[in-house]
Amino acid sequence: MKRFPIASLLFALQACQEKNEFTNQGNKLTITSDTAIKLIQTASGTILPYKEVMIRDSRFQVVMLGNDTIFVSTKDSNFTTPEDYRIGIRFGDLPKQLKNNIKKEPGFSYWINLSGWKLGFCNGNSCTDYIPLDSSAVDFIFKRY
Numbered sequence: 001m002k003r004f005p006i007a008s009l010l011f012a013l014q015a016c017q018e019k020n021e022f023t024n025q026g027n028k029l030t031i032t033s034d035t036a037i038k039l040i041q042t043a044s045g046t047i048l049p050y051k052e053v054m055i056r057d058s059r060f061q062v063v064m065l066g067n068d069t070i071f072v073s074t075k076d077s078n079f080t081t082p083e084d085y086r087i088g089i090r091f092g093d094l095p096k097q098l099k100n101n102i103k104k105e106p107g108f109s110y111w112i113n114l115s116g117w118k119l120g121f122c123n124g125n126s127c128t129d130y131i132p133l134d135s136s137a138v139d140f141i142f143k144r145y
Contacts, residue, residue, distance in 0.1 A: 042071040042144070044108040073120075073142040081117045081141060091121065092134025104128055109139070118142050 040050045040061050048071070050061040058079035063071035077087040091099065098112050102121075105111065109120040109127045120140040121132040 040071075040073060041108060042073075044105050068145070070145050071142065072145075073140055075140045079141060081114055081119075083114050083117075085114065085117075085119055085138065085141070087139070087141065088137045089119075090134065091132040091136045091138075094119075102131070104131075111142075116143055118144075 037049055038052075038061075039047045040063065041047050042063055048063045050063045050071075050073075053060045053062045056078075058074060058076040060072055060074045060076070060079075062069060075087055080086045085094075094112070098114075098119075102110050102112050106128050107126050109122050110132055111118045111120045118141065119138045120142055121127075121136050122139045123130050123132055123136060
């Protein structure tokens, strides 16, 4: 993935108000953007513009590079991973095998890899100030492509 300076991205973006709805295999997909440019952290030291997308009553933030999706994230408690995890599940309630495979990405989050989706934990000001406690909850769920 090429990294672009944030200023270049901001100048290159043309903000417009639009709402597009698509249907694919019976799933309604709504993409909305407005005049405000919204940014999301996608990795340690990387912040990119995103669009909001609704899929099956869950809100996602989607980052595109050209026609390619490179990052998808949600904080919506309606979304459940294929393994049946969702926002708010406690670190202490996860199986030991998952807890033992937690990764630290300084300044971004602690995360646990599932089959494609990752459970993200934000602890402290930098999100990686300390390893999740048993009482720490999943803050977001994401995928990188």
